[in-house]
Amino acid sequence: MINRIVVGAHYGLKDWIAQRATAVVMALYSLYIAFFLLLLRPNSFEAWREVFSSGFEKFATFLFVLCLFYHAWIGVRDLWMDYIKPVGLRLTLHVLTILVLVGYAGWIAGILWRL
Amino acid sequence: MADTCQTSSKPRPKYLGLAEILFQIKLPLPGKLSILHRVSGVLLFLMLGPLLYCFQLSVTSPADFLAFKSFAANPLVRLLLAGLIWAYLHHLCAGIRFLLLDIHVGIDLVSARQTTVIVFIVSLALTAFLCWRILL
Numbered sequence A: 001m002i003n004r005i006v007v008g009a010h011y012g013l014k015d016w017i018a019q020r021a022t023a024v025v026m027a028l029y030s031l032y033i034a035f036f037l038l039l040l041r042p043n044s045f046e047a048w049r050e051v052f053s054s055g056f057e058k059f060a061t062f063l064f065v066l067c068l069f070y071h072a073w074i075g076v077r078d079l080w081m082d083y084i085k086p087v088g089l090r091l092t093l094h095v096l097t098i099l100v101l102v103g104y105a106g107w108i109a110g111i112l113w114r115l
Numbered sequence B: 001m002a003d004t005c006q007t008s009s010k011p012r013p014k015y016l017g018l019a020e021i022l023f024q025i026k027l028p029l030p031g032k033l034s035i036l037h038r039v040s041g042v043l044l045f046l047m048l049g050p051l052l053y054c055f056q057l058s059v060t061s062p063a064d065f066l067a068f069k070s071f072a073a074n075p076l077v078r079l080l081l082a083g084l085i086w087a088y089l090h091h092l093c094a095g096i097r098f099l100l101l102d103i104h105v106g107i108d109l110v111s112a113r114q115t116t117v118i119v120f121i122v123s124l125a126l127t128a129f130l131c132w133r134i135l136l
Helices: A011-040 A045-053 A055-083 A087-113 B002-007 B018-024 B029-046 B048-060 B062-072 B075-102 B109-135
Strands: none
Touching: A011 A045, A011 A055, A011 B075, A045 A055, A045 B048, A045 B062, A055 A087, A055 B029, A087 B048, B029 B048, B029 B075, B029 B109, B048 B062, B062 B075, B075 B109
């Protein structure tokens, strides 16, 4: 039995759980959209656009993408922590990763709510 | 405990270069699944921007939809899309295995190896099926 006194900010555990929670949401959405698309087989522009234009679809797709970006942030942050040793370069890559993902989130919101 | 420390004559820690990692180290199958989980994640992350752009084209106007369709008809683009379908499915299936390991399902050596084989079979079969339905 190891009795450890846990100290610190705990963001490691929070991110560990967040990575798994977002994974479950994405897995469920993937199943849902895969069955939906294989069933409907939208072949024209109108049918394809229709798939994503209902209120629920926008909401679900946006949630999926937000989960994807949070999940990707944790994964890519782990990569920089594993392979990039110089602190300045690592910090720069962290910041760039966040900026790119936040930018993508704005972009997809714009695409979805213009439908 | 002290004995085992003294008898090991190998210098520790051992630092590995990229060449050793790529050609000298023989990873067991679960290790290959794990590194491919990372590789597929990186591939998907790098392609997020282009994929978002493709999605935007496909839902914006009939003309952009057709432009995307003819772009996706290119064999090289199809090959890349097939690769991304594989990356997504491998990441998903291996991820489900990792989630099960997290809750202590299948952590003994025999079942850990079996689930690895299952992940490879299922993800490759699903990749083949989706490429057939979407790309062919």
